[in-house]
Amino acid sequence: xxxxxxxxxxKTDRKVKIPEGLWVKCxxxxxxxxxxxxxxxxxxxxxxxYHFRISARERLRLLVDEGSFIELDAEIKSxxxxxxxxxxxxxxxxxxxxxxxxxxxAVISGDALIKGHPVSVVVMDFFFMGGSMGxxxxxxxxxxxxxxxxxxxxxxxxxxxxxxRMQEGIFSLMQMAKxxxxxxxxxxxxxxxxxxxxxxxxxxxxxxxxxxxDIIIAEPxxxxxxxxxRVIEQxxxxxxxxxxxxxxxxxxxxxxxxxxDRKSLKETVAKLIELLS
Amino acid sequence: xxxxxxxxxxxxxxxxLKIEELKRISDGKEINISGExxxxxxxxxxxxxxxxxTLTPWQKTLVARHPxxxxxxxxxxxxxxxxxxxxxxxxxxxxxxxxxxxxxINDVPVMIIGHQKGRGTKxxxxxxxxxxxxxxxxxxxxxxxxxxxxxxxVITFIDTPGAYPGIGAEERGQAEAIAxxxxxxxxxxxxxxxxxxxxxxxxxxxxxxxxxxxYMLEYSIYSVISPEGxxxxxxxxxxxxxxxxxxxxxxxxxLTAQDLLSFxxxxxxxxxxxxxxxxxxxxxxxxxxxxxxNALEELKTKTPGKLIEERYxxxxxxxxxxxxx
Ligand SMILES: [Zn+2]
Numbered sequence: 001x002x003x004x005x006x007x008x009x010x011k012t013d014r015k016v017k018i019p020e021g022l023w024v025k026c027x028x029x030x031x032x033x034x035x036x037x038x039x040x041x042x043x044x045x046x047x048x049x050y051h052f053r054i055s056a057r058e059r060l061r062l063l064v065d066e067g068s069f070i071e072l073d074a075e076i077k078s079x080x081x082x083x084x085x086x087x088x089x090x091x092x093x094x095x096x097x098x099x100x101x102x103x104x105x106a107v108i109s110g111d112a113l114i115k116g117h118p119v120s121v122v123v124m125d126f127f128f129m130g131g132s133m134g135x136x137x138x139x140x141x142x143x144x145x146x147x148x149x150x151x152x153x154x155x156x157x158x159x160x161x162x163x164x165r166m167q168e169g170i171f172s173l174m175q176m177a178k179x180x181x182x183x184x185x186x187x188x189x190x191x192x193x194x195x196x197x198x199x200x201x202x203x204x205x206x207x208x209x210x211x212x213x214d215i216i217i218a219e220p221x222x223x224x225x226x227x228x229x230r231v232i233e234q235x236x237x238x239x240x241x242x243x244x245x246x247x248x249x250x251x252x253x254x255x256x257x258x259x260x261d262r263k264s265l266k267e268t269v270a271k272l273i274e275l276l277s
Numbered sequence: 278x279x280x281x282x283x284x285x286x287x288x289x290x291x292x293x294l295k296i297e298e299l300k301r302i303s304d305g306k307e308i309n310i311s312g313e314x315x316x317x318x319x320x321x322x323x324x325x326x327x328x329x330x331t332l333t334p335w336q337k338t339l340v341a342r343h344p345x346x347x348x349x350x351x352x353x354x355x356x357x358x359x360x361x362x363x364x365x366x367x368x369x370x371x372x373x374x375x376x377x378x379x380x381x382i383n384d385v386p387v388m389i390i391g392h393q394k395g396r397g398t399k400x401x402x403x404x405x406x407x408x409x410x411x412x413x414x415x416x417x418x419x420x421x422x423x424x425x426x427x428x429x430x431v432i433t434f435i436d437t438p439g440a441y442p443g444i445g446a447e448e449r450g451q452a453e454a455i456a457x458x459x460x461x462x463x464x465x466x467x468x469x470x471x472x473x474x475x476x477x478x479x480x481x482x483x484x485x486x487x488x489x490x491x492y493m494l495e496y497s498i499y500s501v502i503s504p505e506g507x508x509x510x511x512x513x514x515x516x517x518x519x520x521x522x523x524x525x526x527x528x529x530x531x532l533t534a535q536d537l538l539s540f541x542x543x544x545x546x547x548x549x550x551x552x553x554x555x556x557x558x559x560x561x562x563x564x565x566x567x568x569x570x571n572a573l574e575e576l577k578t579k580t581p582g583k584l585i586e587e588r589y590x591x592x593x594x595x596x597x598x599x600x601x602x
Contacts, residue, residue: 079597081540082531086511135596142593164479164501166510169530170542173479173501174595177487180456181463181592188464204501206452207440207480212460226452226480227442235442245447253448 026050028221042262051219051262053199055101056108056125059158063266064112064121071110072147073140078105081135084167093129093167101128105136106161109144114156115270117277120148122157126200131161133205134168138175141209145182154192154277156269159210162228163203176208183212192277194269197224197247197256215272216256217265218247283339285328289552292321325551332496334527334536335520338504340496341475342438345555347562348407349376349391349434352474355562356569357382357389363423365416369449372413374405374437375485377420382432383570388424390417390485391434394475408441409481411454417485418458421465430468430573433485438503440481455484462487463588466581470572472547472565473497473534474554489588490572491542493534494561495549499542500532542595 024035028050038045042062043052054062060069077094084090098104106128112121122144124131141157148155164172186193195213197206199222207226210216218224225245233240243249247259260268282290296317303310332340340346353360357380365371377390394407417433424431440451462469462485471486477499493499502510507526508518537543547564550557576584 075601077599077601079599081597082529084529086529135598139596139598166502166507166530168597169501169532170499170537170540171595171597173483173499174542174592176456176480177459177463177483178592178595180459181487181589184460184463185589187460204480207455207484208459209456211450211453211456225447226440226455227447232442232444232447236444240444244444253450255450255453 027052044262048221049261050221051199053126053160055127056103056123056158059123059198060108060112060121062262063123063156063158063269064114064119065116068113069110069121070112071108073109073143074104076105076136076139078134078136078168080167081171082167082169084169090167097128101125103128105140106131106133106165107137107140109140114266114273117154117270117273118151119154119156119273120144120151122155124158124160124205126160126162126198129165131159131205132163132165132172133161133175133179133208134165134172135175137165138172138178141179142182145179145186148191149185149189152189152191154194154273155186156194156196157209157213158196158198159201159205160198161201161203161205161210163205173204176204180208180212183209187214192273194272196265196269198222200224202226202228211255214276215258217258217260217268218250218256219262219265220247220259222247224250281344283336283343285332285336285339286552289321289325289328292317292324296321322551329551329553333524334498334530334533335504335524337496337533338476338498338523338527340553341498343553343555344396346475347554347558348396348436349389349393349474351558352434352562352565353378353380353389353391355559356566357387360389363420366412366419368415369412370410372405372410372416373403374407374409374441375413375417377417379429382566382573385430385570385573387430387432387573388420389432389434390420391474392437392482392485394436405441407437407476408439409437409484410441410443410446411449411451414440414454414458414484418461421462421469425465425467428467430470430576431465432569433469433471433488435471435473435477435482435486435497435499436475437478437481438476439478440484455480458484459487463592464585466585468573468576468579468584469588470569470576472568473499473543474565477532478503487588487592489576489584489591490544492545492547492568492572493537493543494547494554494565495534496553497534498532499534499537500530502530504530504532 026045029048031047109122194215197218201224360380362378376393395401395404469488471488473493504523504526508522554561
């Protein structure tokens with residue numbers, strides 16, 4: 001396929017969008033796959049098992065018992081502490097992302113059941129400003145952490161994020177410490193926290209709550225790290241190893257507990273809750 | 278000694294060179310030009326005061342990164358006695374871009390930890406330009422736990438472009454190391470005081486600055502991303518970014534000590550001499566020392582439980598958002 005060859009050099013371009021057409025090119029194996037087939041397969045590539053990025057709502061459908069999710073703190077919206085403006089003002093960018101994703105922020109949080117177990121769950125949405133963490137993400141997670149600490153029920157956080165949100169500057173950075181402190185309180189109180197890392201999880205999200213799970217799970221082939229691969233490449237001026245920052249790479253280096261397929265994720269989480277909580 | 282002048286300090290450099298020249302000429306000779314020298318010195322002072330009272334955020338960033346600026350070990354030498362440096366994370370290695378050890382400040386035994394940049398090419402490289410690997414953060418945490426065990430307050434000096442982005446750093450869990458520090462520092466049962474002395478570079482800075490009191494030197498910065506990084510994200514022009522772009526980014530990020538004080542994220546600004554801390558390291562160190570001593574005095578009355586509760590609340594209230602119905 002001649003038209004396919006042209007895109008072969010896009011190896012470093014790790015962004016994935018599922019276009020409107022009938023066919024989709026897999027970001028990982030570069031094979032072209034029938035879109036319906038991917039949808040049927042929980043948005044997992046049937047050729048290479050790459051797990052496509054999914055929205056927070058889709059994630060909830062896959063993870064919690066049908067109809068059990070009750071959203072909390074749904075009405076918190078970002079302020080604009082720096083009056084940040086590049087080509088577009090931050091306020092406009094937020095609005096644009098709201099319209100695009102149907103979400104008010106990069107995270108949905110609430111209570112739900114997973115195979116009958118009451119849990120609190122937080123799901124990040126990469127399609128809202130790259131899942132970045134600003135004041136609202138930090139606040140929602142901190143509130144949920146404080147709630148589960150009182151209710152003593154397991155907390156499940158599904159991450160997918162480029163890191164701290166630049167447009168809120170130092171306020172975003174400080175959310176890392178705020179959330180880490182809130183999660184820290186669960187450790188002293190016997191509350192189970194399962195962190196699920198999806199493609200991609202980076203920066204200030206990895207370097208705070210995402211790596212603090214009692215159990216850390218990743219979806220296959222997800223890119224996970226502190227610094228982005230491009231920044232590392234520019235710094236060390238060397239090409240990166242093939243599997244660098246992929247889920248298996250982290251597993252090999254002892255940074256994760258398990259890599260779990262999307263189709264068995266709910267089952268695995270439910271079992272862990274049963275065994276530990 | 279050849280002094281290093283920043284671009285916007287060039288007029289000052291010219292005057293100072295002139296003064297030196299005059300001093301050299303008059304040295305040991307009969308001619309009396311001390312009046313002339315005094316006049317030039319006064320002019321230099323006025324010029325410096327004028328330039329430094331109107332520094333832009335980007336210019337402050339350059340002062341914060343000034344190669345002559347005092348680093349953690351310089352301040353330790355100036356304000357502490359009996360410093361014994363302690364090394365290693367007991368797991369992998371010793372990271373020279375974070376230093377730490379026990380010492381006394383004003384006769385009070387403390388643990389001091391800080392980022393350390395190097396001076397001169399060789400040391401700069403060996404200290405990795407002040408960019409820690411995970412083992413640096415793990416050493417820092419080990420020393421903090423040691424301080425907790427012996428009920429010694431922790432003082433941290435912040436001065437890093439950021440945590441190092443490299444293969445080894447990722448393999449050994451850079452993100453995990455930072456995350457664990459944030460969590461553990463929020464629970465440390467001793468007073469923690471942090472002072473940003475130069476660059477507060479993102480997560481790599483925050484990882485040793487979760488504290489009961491946070492101070493910044495007048496020309497230091499603290500930011501979620503560097504102006505260069507921000508500019509690269511916003512105005513990618515195939516790598517052709519310049520001072521103008523960095524200035525815009527530095528303005529947008531609100532990263533100066535004055536900004537952070539207005540956001541109530543830090544407690545106080547420690548004033549620097551005209552021209553920056555490197556113009557008078559002793560004077561700057563004295564002010565830092567006074568700030569630390571006062572903070573310690575205030576914090577020592579608090580029980581561990583109260584310290585932790587207040588530290589938690591301090592973090593917990595940070596964030597700007599609207600909550601509609
Ligand atoms: Zn594939």
